[in-house]
Amino acid sequence: xxxxxxxxxxxxxxxxxxxxxxxxxxxxxxxxxxxxxxxxxxxxxxxxxxxxxxxxxxxxxxxxxxxxxxxxxxxxxxxxxxxxxxxxxxxxxxxxxxxxxxxxxxxxxxxxxxxxxxxxxxxxxxxxxxxxxxxxxxxxxxxxxxxxxxxxxxxxxxxxxxxxxxxxxxxxxxxxxxxxxxxxxxxxxxxxxxxxxxxxxxxxxxxxxxxxxxxxxxxxxxxxxxxxxxxxxxxxxxxxxxxxxxxxxxxxxxxxxxxxxxxxxxxxxxxxxxxxxxxxxxxxxxxxxxxxxxxxxxxxxxxxxxxxxxxxxxxxxxxxxxxxxxxxxxxxxxxxxxxxxxxxxxxxxxxxxxxxxxxxxxxxxxxxxxxxxxxxxxxxxxxxxxxxx
Amino acid sequence: xxxxxxxxxxxxxxxxxxxxxxxxxxxxxxxxxxxxxxxxxxxxxxxxxxxxxxxxxxxxxxxxxxxxxxxxxxxxxxxxxxxxxxxxxxxxxxxxxxxxxxxxxxxxxxxxxxxxxxxxxxxxxxxxxxxxxxxxxxxxxxxxxxxxxxxxxxxxxxxxxxxxxxxxxxxxxxxxxxxxxxxxxxxxxxxxxxxxxxxxxxxxxxxxxxxxxxxxxxxxxxxxxxxxxxxxxxxxxxxxxxxxxxxxxxxxxxxxxxxxxxxxxxxxxxxxxxxxxxxxxxxxxxxxxxxxxxxxxxxxxxxxxxxxxxxxxxxxxxxxxxxxxxxxxxxxxxxxxxxxxxxxxxxxxxxxxxxxxxxxxxxxxxxxxxxxxxxxxxxxxxxxx
Numbered sequence: 001x002x003x004x005x006x007x008x009x010x011x012x013x014x015x016x017x018x019x020x021x022x023x024x025x026x027x028x029x030x031x032x033x034x035x036x037x038x039x040x041x042x043x044x045x046x047x048x049x050x051x052x053x054x055x056x057x058x059x060x061x062x063x064x065x066x067x068x069x070x071x072x073x074x075x076x077x078x079x080x081x082x083x084x085x086x087x088x089x090x091x092x093x094x095x096x097x098x099x100x101x102x103x104x105x106x107x108x109x110x111x112x113x114x115x116x117x118x119x120x121x122x123x124x125x126x127x128x129x130x131x132x133x134x135x136x137x138x139x140x141x142x143x144x145x146x147x148x149x150x151x152x153x154x155x156x157x158x159x160x161x162x163x164x165x166x167x168x169x170x171x172x173x174x175x176x177x178x179x180x181x182x183x184x185x186x187x188x189x190x191x192x193x194x195x196x197x198x199x200x201x202x203x204x205x206x207x208x209x210x211x212x213x214x215x216x217x218x219x220x221x222x223x224x225x226x227x228x229x230x231x232x233x234x235x236x237x238x239x240x241x242x243x244x245x246x247x248x249x250x251x252x253x254x255x256x257x258x259x260x261x262x263x264x265x266x267x268x269x270x271x272x273x274x275x276x277x278x279x280x281x282x283x284x285x286x287x288x289x290x291x292x293x294x295x296x297x298x299x300x301x302x303x304x305x306x307x308x309x310x311x312x313x314x315x316x317x318x319x320x321x322x323x324x325x326x327x328x329x330x331x332x333x334x335x336x337x338x339x340x341x342x343x344x345x346x347x348x349x350x351x352x353x354x355x356x357x358x359x360x361x362x363x364x365x366x367x368x369x370x371x372x373x374x375x376x377x378x379x380x381x382x383x384x385x386x387x388x389x
Numbered sequence: 390x391x392x393x394x395x396x397x398x399x400x401x402x403x404x405x406x407x408x409x410x411x412x413x414x415x416x417x418x419x420x421x422x423x424x425x426x427x428x429x430x431x432x433x434x435x436x437x438x439x440x441x442x443x444x445x446x447x448x449x450x451x452x453x454x455x456x457x458x459x460x461x462x463x464x465x466x467x468x469x470x471x472x473x474x475x476x477x478x479x480x481x482x483x484x485x486x487x488x489x490x491x492x493x494x495x496x497x498x499x500x501x502x503x504x505x506x507x508x509x510x511x512x513x514x515x516x517x518x519x520x521x522x523x524x525x526x527x528x529x530x531x532x533x534x535x536x537x538x539x540x541x542x543x544x545x546x547x548x549x550x551x552x553x554x555x556x557x558x559x560x561x562x563x564x565x566x567x568x569x570x571x572x573x574x575x576x577x578x579x580x581x582x583x584x585x586x587x588x589x590x591x592x593x594x595x596x597x598x599x600x601x602x603x604x605x606x607x608x609x610x611x612x613x614x615x616x617x618x619x620x621x622x623x624x625x626x627x628x629x630x631x632x633x634x635x636x637x638x639x640x641x642x643x644x645x646x647x648x649x650x651x652x653x654x655x656x657x658x659x660x661x662x663x664x665x666x667x668x669x670x671x672x673x674x675x676x677x678x679x680x681x682x683x684x685x686x687x688x689x690x691x692x693x694x695x696x697x698x699x700x701x702x703x704x705x706x707x708x709x710x711x712x713x714x715x716x717x718x719x720x721x722x723x724x725x726x727x728x729x730x731x732x733x734x735x736x737x738x739x740x741x742x743x744x745x746x747x748x749x750x751x752x753x754x755x756x757x758x759x760x761x762x763x764x765x766x767x768x769x770x771x772x773x774x
């Protein structure tokens with residue numbers, strides 16, 4: 001006996017349009033929420049991963065966790081800058097930078113809430129070490145002036161950080177003379193200025209962190225070991241990529257757990273919706289089912305037909321939810337990163353894994369919601385069902 | 390009364406469908422209530438504040454310190470009754486994941502300014518006598534199973550090195566919303582170690598908490614303090630304790646907005662489930678409704694019947710949802726007690742849940758009612774299914 005044609009299933013879905021549409025919408029809402037949370041967590045991770053580069057190394061004070069708490073005295077910085085493992089620029093100088101990292105409170109343009117904005121005092125080598133950072137408007141600061149440049153996300157979000165605007169900190173008024181684009185990395189959420197001016201303004205005769213490029217990355221483990229065990233130094237050495245990726249820990253952990261728990265509870269609602277639809281679909285077609293059985297289609301065949309109907313509905317919902325969630329890509333979120341206590345902007349970002357898991361999620365909803373009704377359909381007795389009104 | 394009987398009979402015509410609908414509604418209402426409670430909890434820190442307290446911190450940002458010498462200058466300002474200071478210690482207990490709040494405080498004044506932290510007098514005395522002594526919150530002690538007399542080692546992040554402390558007291562909160570998860574140490578001890586290891590960082594505190602005579606004077610006192618330190622090396626920013634806490638919460642504003650959006654989407658799910666069921670009943674009863682009208686029932690009778698059925702299911706679902714919320718929020722509260730000490734669904738949340746269910750009950754009835762009253766009796770009688 002051949003299978004009941006798939007066409008029958010599809011036509012049945014369009015028979016009760018409103019019911020089908022409502023069920024599909026229910027599933028799509030759940031998938032939308034699930035995908036949204038995953039995209040947010042993924043966007044945060046990829047922003048921070050993009051911030052670091054593979055062959056750069058970050059040095060901060062031992063067990064200080066992040067640059068905010070870190071302090072590196074000049075003598076230690078000097079010792080490290082003389083390491084033979086550091087790559088050289090064309091002119092023979094080491095690709096090494098020492099930076100100051102402080103947080104300042106700024107007021108948001110939209111709702112006048114406060115945010116912690118990173119101010120980074122940098123050296124010319126800082127730009128060589130982060131080739132993604134490019135000036136897109138205005139100009140660079142001039143030496144010996146109170147001038148800074150702003151990352152594009154910060155420039156948009158905070159009062160005083162836009163081109164030509166003025167920010168007060170460290171007892172001075174700073175003019176934003178340029179805007180830079182750091183390729184959607186974490187640097188887009190920072191203000192950069194000359195390190196000499198910054199250490200002067202903040203009266204900080206120390207560095208926050210050191211960054212350098214390795215000539216040969218395979219030497220990393222040996223060098224980390226050497227620096228961390230040097231008695232003259234109290235530092236933690238990590239690859240830049242890992243250093244920044246670790247900063248996504250708290251928020252993406254929170255988003256993953258919260259997103260999954262919420263969508264689980266949500267999905268129960270959608271599963272119930274699917275069950276209602278499928279039971280109705282079985283009840284409305286009792287006679288039809290009897291007829292099909294009388295024609296010789298087997299129980300399993302009936303089960304399979306109703307099962308595929310439920311799965312079609314749920315996959316359609318999954319698809320719709322994904323499409324809606326896809327448009328979240330154009331939304332940019334700026335919030336505090338708990339690991340660094342500073343403002344960070346990132347986008348919702350989709351990935352093949354998310355798409356796959358969204359369909360899987362929708363599929364599971366269809367299977368759970370469609371199973372019992374399909375079993376009921378397959379168990380109907382031919383005579384009884386033919387007799388049904 | 391006959392009408393009610395008809396409504397309840399109608400709704401029990403498809404028992405399974407009605408039960409499923411109510412289950413769906415109840416679950417969604419519960420989820421809605423949980424998210425609302427979570428958002429409330431997020432703001433709980435601002436509710437535990439006192440209008441009589443002001444916080445003075447470095448104007449640049451909270452990570453910058455203030456000199457301890459400012460204390461006496463602030464105390465001289467009219468309206469300031471008492472002052473204490475604290476610093477964020479930020480040590481790691483075994484693993485960064487064991488995060489809890491640690492403040493280095495001035496034992497003499499801290500508990501005067503914060504009377505809601507209650508310490509037994511003998512424990513307080515022990516604590517004040519010993520440099521390395523700490524007082525911890527009851528929930529924090531429960532979390533790690535700490536006992537009085539136990540030694541606790543922290544690895545400093547802001548204050549480098551390994552630090553050993555001894556628990557000499559456990560405080561409890563006066564109000565249920567008081568935070569019982571803080572670890573309080575002597576600022577003097579931290580400062581002494583700094584004197585030895587990093588002389589440049591001696592006498593630097595994180596923020597001042599001051600008690601004022603009248604909340605009405607808050608704005609004047611705050612601006613007086615900030616004006617006093619204007620153009621100094623450490624300019625200040627003074628705000629009420631509530632505003633101070635609010636700043637932290639607003640920093641995570643995007644996440645709160647996300648949760649709110651999700652809670653509205655949940656209403657969407659409730660609506661879809663109920664609307665689906667009501668649309669089915671509308672379809673099934675086209676000819677029946679026409680029949681009722683030939684018997685003399687008017688359009689408003691039909692409206693009442695349909696609306697009544699929709700509201701009946703919505704209300705039962707809402708009530709079960711509230712009951713579930715009560716049970717589940719209790720379980721959740723235990724699970725997340727270490728991060729959010731006060732997770733409890735309040736009366737407003739319950740009312741909001743019920744109102745949502747009722748509104749959804751109305752919303753789901755709109756389409757079936759339209760359908761029932763638009764159709765001509767003749768056409769309705771003609772329909773077969």
